[in-house]
Amino acid sequence: MSLRTAARAFPTLVRIGFSEALAYRAELLIWVLSTTMPFIMMALWTAVARDAPVGRYGQEGFVGYFLATFVVRQLTGAWAAWQINFEVRQGTLAMRLLRPISPIWSYAAENLGAVPMRFLVGVPVAIISVLVVGPDAVPRQWWGWPLLALALLGGWLITFLANVAIGTMALYMESSQKLMDVWLVLFFVFSGYMYPVELLPPVMRSLVDWLPFRYQIGLGAEVMTNAHSLPTALKLLAGQWLWVLGMGALAVGLWRRGLRRFAAYGG
């Protein structure tokens, strides 16, 4: 596959992905509603912190953290695993494989195409967060903004590539849906989606640093809410991008080997 062809076609692919996201606006709204877990967690943890802070998080700290988590989740979401699993089982992946561009690019563009719509949901929440929490709800230092952008991009890439790797497992097993369910359970426990990872016991915390989940959501939310100094943020970002590379290698490796097993069922 030519990388140049992919690069040239990518803007059109993203534009078409955006048009599809607009066509599915009702579905998008429902998806947004299904990602309101941070609001529930916010209510829970602010109640816990009413009398005394939990770690370094007081009530305001939890509000800022969970609103940031919501925004980060909106901007780093991907659903390629369900798409790939479905298309492998139905044989419709065949239509993508006939094109001179890797289907991974198409899935990426379709998933990225929904980001502008999600941005429209995320920005008002970020503004509300600034109004409620104050300037600590967004990066205070200039360097915080590019680091946040990098953390968001890295978080999206890990989520998307993990989706590709898991979806691709449908080429090896009869369905990869349950594998995705397992991934999601681990994601909820270790990503910082339900509580800041620094509240975990020390043993669990060091484990979290070695797993990919924190880099999907937690790191973005932490950078957004000024939880780290520049050196710590850079160290964590390096860890995140190592996971991007690792997950990329895993996804592409599984994909290439898996295609040999593709049976193109139906029709």
Place this chain on the structure above:
Amino acid sequence: MISVRGLRKHYKVHKRPPGLKAAFRSLFHRDYTTVKAVDGISFEIHPGERVGFLGPNGAGKTTTLKVLSGLLHPSEGEVTVDGHVPRHREAAFLKKIMLVMGQKQQLLWDLPPAETFELNRAIYDVPPEQYKQTLDELVTLLELEELIQKPTRQLSLGERMKCELAAALIHRPKVLFLDEPTIGLDVSMQATMRTFIKSYNERHGATLILTSHYMDDVAALCPRVIVIDKGLLSYDGGLEALVQRVRPEKRVVFRLDQPVEAERLTPLGRVVSHEPTTAVLQVPPEAVSATISRALANLPVTDLTVENAPLEEVMSELFSENKARRAAAAEVGA
């Protein structure tokens, strides 16, 4: 253009009887059987040829097309298409071919077909001028003007299939694999598709392989047919020659001025059908003139035509012959 040598594609299939007990058993022990979808076929197709790829359901036609288009890796054998090995799926190869499957679509379901055309323009890197020219041509020939701005989901099956074909041809493929392109379409839409496919082949010199259960498609489009059955090649040659080999008898259709009794027809040949003022007789080719002379002398004939047996019957007879041959071979083997 296309060369296939000893192509085999075997699948390992998990077999499980119905029922809860069998479901539990399959958790611990699975029985597999090997399905020989294609079992050693060879053929060559030259540039610009239109070839019908025929066979009963499960014969291996679609599997062969999927191997030729790079979707499936062959278990054995050598396949090249315009100098490319399909399973390598090089971009240069994929830009030259297209597989149109009547039962699968590439059109974006919730967007108008125009968006899929634009997507394919970008993916196939079609220069803007060529894109405009091709699109204008496709819109005119397939009468798509009214359709390409409507969401795909709101189009009828026939309208969708026309747009599907247009989307497949945006990059002007040199090799076109058509797998049941007219399935489910009404008679007039089938005719439109056939005319268009033939004119595309003639204008662009594209090589075309067609599978279809509608023999009218094959008769209208394919001077040459390749027949496979149970993964084995059973015929490769001209369509006319196949008809002559399997069913050489001719059919003489008589239109009569007034009804005649069946007894007056039987001495002339085998009566295939008899309605009050129409009779169809099947006669050996060497007896056609004599039969016509006798009929003109003895019956109130107003019009007559001489035809080959319908292609459906020819194919059905060929498949029955193959089945009988396999059964005989199995008996000898046992």
